Amino acid sequence: MAAHPAGRPAGSAARNGRRGAGAVQLAGIGTALPGEPVDNDRLSRRLGIASEWVETFIGTRTRYFAVDLDTGRARWSLEDLCTDAADRALADAGAEPGDVGFIVVATATPDALMPTTATLLADRLGIDGTPAYQLQSGCTGAVQAFALALALLETGAGGDRPLGLVVGGDVCSKHLDLCQDFRELPPGALVNYALFGDGAGAAVVSHGTGRAGSRAVLTRAEHRMSGLGLPPGQRLEWFGAADRHPYRPAATEDYKAIEHRVPAMALEVRDELLDALGWPPESVGHLLPPQLSGRMTERITRELSHGLEWDAVSCVAETGNNGNALVFLQLEKLLGGFGPGRRALGIAIESSKWIKAGFAVEAHHG
Known part of the structure; x- marks a missing residue:
């Protein structure tokens, strides 16, 4: 029984939005x-x-x-x-x-x-x-x-x-x-x-x-740990035969900390990306927001795009939070209708040790 595609449609970049040689x-x-x-x-x-x-x-x-x-x-x-x-x-x-x-x-x-x-x-x-x-x-x-x-x-x-x-x-x-x-x-x-x-x-x-x-150009991809001194917001265990612990859960999350920190971190990534790229906010047409749960993603999307006409590209409400697959699911959805000259910002937040990540995508100009 084979897995199937998800809704399959029929960085070092120069500042000021210019594509560098490393696009x-x-x-x-x-x-x-x-x-x-x-x-x-x-x-x-x-x-x-x-x-x-x-x-x-x-x-x-x-x-x-x-x-x-x-x-x-x-x-x-x-x-x-x-x-x-x-x-x-x-x-x-x-x-x-x-x-x-x-x-x-x-x-x-x-x-x-x-x-x-x-x-x-x-x-x-x-x-x-x-x-x-x-x-x-x-x-x-x-x-x-x-x-x-x-x-x-x-x-x-x-x-x-x-x-x-x-x-x-x-x-x-x-x-x-x-x-x-x-x-x-x-x-x-x-x-x-x-x-x-x-x-x-x-x-x-x-x-x-x-x-x-080529479908589009990824003009920037960056990430950094920002949780110095903070306890992890999520932990996944990897048990071996010697250290298996029947009372320790394999996965734990601090949902209160996630709800508190992730929206603010996402806003920081948005502003840092726009500043590094030299892109005016109104020049961006699409937003790939952090994918947590359907409800949490809706909240973060509203805050990130407040006052801006950004088309949100989200998948988590239909796919569940499948971790490292999410950005690819969003990109596939984006590229299905990404017109010439369009721009998109992508943001991902990891609560394990509070990691911020962002990327930018540009469509070809015809």
């Missing part, structure tokens, strides 16, 4: 979501969570799970989803695996500590003799992967292979125990079952402006 061309985009969408009624019947509560307080309508909701049996691995997304991105770019000079994978939920998903993906695609990097990160990982890809393209790391493959994905359901009595779980733990989902995305990138058929 990343987005030659192709592909995404993959496992199985069929799980709506709130289905989730309610399985977990005993009131569907009205999920809609009102979380605002996520559907999500996708790589595990069978009834049995907890894994149906897709992260490797499977990343391979499907990469295949679609290569097809979208009209490229072959032999054109790929390096791979960068971002994930918080690898199938194993070793071998890395990046090397397994390269093997599945039939790519050999190229660097394969893996970044361990949460919701800002995709932006980090694009930033690394830009650096690799600048240094010619791919040799005579002109393209890079940037991939992000997560299987969050591996941290959710579907075989327990959900009536005994506190509301804070039940939230994760409604909030998170699984998926993957991929982009084929090239250097400069030399590749015909």
